[in-house]
Amino acid sequence: VNEWRDHLAGQARGRPVDEFIEKVQAENPETLDEEIAELDETLTQLDGEIESVRASRQDWAGQRTEMENAEDTAARHEQEAAFVASSLQGYAERFVRLRVALALLNSQIDAFRRQNQGPFLEKAGEWFAELTGASFFAIGTHYGEGDKPVIAGLRGDPSHPEEVLVSGMSEGTRDQLYLALRFAGLELHLQDHKAMPMILDDLLVHFDDTRAASALKALSRLGKSSQVFLFTHHAHLVELARETLGPESFHLVEIA
Numbered sequence: 001v002n003e004w005r006d007h008l009a010g011q012a013r014g015r016p017v018d019e020f021i022e023k024v025q026a027e028n029p030e031t032l033d034e035e036i037a038e039l040d041e042t043l044t045q046l047d048g049e050i051e052s053v054r055a056s057r058q059d060w061a062g063q064r065t066e067m068e069n070a071e072d073t074a075a076r077h078e079q080e081a082a083f084v085a086s087s088l089q090g091y092a093e094r095f096v097r098l099r100v101a102l103a104l105l106n107s108q109i110d111a112f113r114r115q116n117q118g119p120f121l122e123k124a125g126e127w128f129a130e131l132t133g134a135s136f137f138a139i140g141t142h143y144g145e146g147d148k149p150v151i152a153g154l155r156g157d158p159s160h161p162e163e164v165l166v167s168g169m170s171e172g173t174r175d176q177l178y179l180a181l182r183f184a185g186l187e188l189h190l191q192d193h194k195a196m197p198m199i200l201d202d203l204l205v206h207f208d209d210t211r212a213a214s215a216l217k218a219l220s221r222l223g224k225s226s227q228v229f230l231f232t233h234h235a236h237l238v239e240l241a242r243e244t245l246g247p248e249s250f251h252l253v254e255i256a
Contacts, residue, residue, distance in 0.1 A: 124184035128153065131176040133214050136164070139180070153177060172206040179203065179215070183222060190225055197227040204237060212237065213244040220245050 125138035135155060142152040142163050153169065154161040166174055186198060200219075204212045216237075219228050232238075241250055 120184055120188060123187055124180045125154070127183040127218060128177055128180035130218050131180055131211065131215050132173065133210055135173075137161075139177070151177070151181075172208065172211065175203070175206050176211060176215070183218065186222070186226065195226045197229060198222070199229045199231075201231045202233065203230060204232065205234070209240060213240055216241050216244050220249050223250075 121139050121141070125136075125140075128139050129137050136153040137158060138154040138161070140152050140154050140161070140163065141149040142165060150165065152163040152165050153173070154163060156162040166177065169177065186196075189196075204215055207215055219230060222228055238252060
């Protein structure tokens with residue numbers, strides 16, 4: 001009997017055993033099965049709710065971790081953005097300084113061009129007219145793409161000249177243009193400096209006899225203020241020089 005009372009005491013969960021027995025005896029045996037089934041169903045529902053709460057708790061824990069990571073990422077991005085902004089400010093300041101320096105340099109170049117371009121092109125035009133046998137009468141500037149000035153030969157009527165760009169010239173005429181520019185630069189240099197020799201190698205290879213004769217005359221004129229050396233392996237140019245300048249106007253040295 002004591003053993004059964006001890007067992008019932010455990011089932012009573014702290015209530016007096018006699019009171020627990022009276023309560024059990026008062027229950028209707030016919031409805032116990034239904035109540036037990038209802039309790040089992042309730043327990044099953046509660047287990048499902050517990051699992052749902054546990055899953056929600058895990059989701060919230062995951063979201064919290066993501067938010068903490070996002071905060072760390074945002075802080076890192078903010079730090080990187082601050083560094084980039086500082087770098088950009090430095091680059092912007094340097095860009096402004098360079099733009100100002102470039103503007104000043106361009107203004108100095110323009111001033112130099114305005115001061116020197118006129119006399120230089122005038123001299124070069126005179127040489128060009130002589131070297132081309134007056135096929136061109138001067139050299140001018142043509143504003144091409146991007147309003148950049150490029151050299152052009154002027155021919156025809158001086159009041160309505162035809163501009164011929166370097167790209168539109170023959171190979172010989174281009175050589176004569178470059179030679180005219182070189183002669184003009186040397187002539188202007190000699191105005192304020194000591195004479196210096198000019199060494200030319202097969203300069204007249206693309207010239208016809210008429211323009212070669214004009215070039216020899218120009219070289220002879222330039223030779224009055226500066227020493228001119230002309231190397232060539234074309235024997236007919238020597239004969240052309242004798243006919244055009246006379247044998248006393250140049251000194252021939254044959255290299256074996």
